[in-house]
Amino acid sequence: MDSTQSDLQQLATQILAGLLANPHVYPSVSDERSNGQQEQDLILMAIEMAEQLIQKVENRSH
Numbered sequence: 001m002d003s004t005q006s007d008l009q010q011l012a013t014q015i016l017a018g019l020l021a022n023p024h025v026y027p028s029v030s031d032e033r034s035n036g037q038q039e040q041d042l043i044l045m046a047i048e049m050a051e052q053l054i055q056k057v058e059n060r061s062h
Contacts, residue, residue, distance in 0.1 A: 008050050016046035
């Protein structure tokens, strides 16, 4: 795994943890756990946010 992929996974994990810890964004765990639609939506949102942040950092460093 290259460093960008590793950075993306680490950043997405941290964003997801923040989303899950915020009761205004994520009030309760669904019965389906990580396979539930709400959980899947939050995972995708965290990945997209991480990708955008990495792109912004990379664009500023060039």
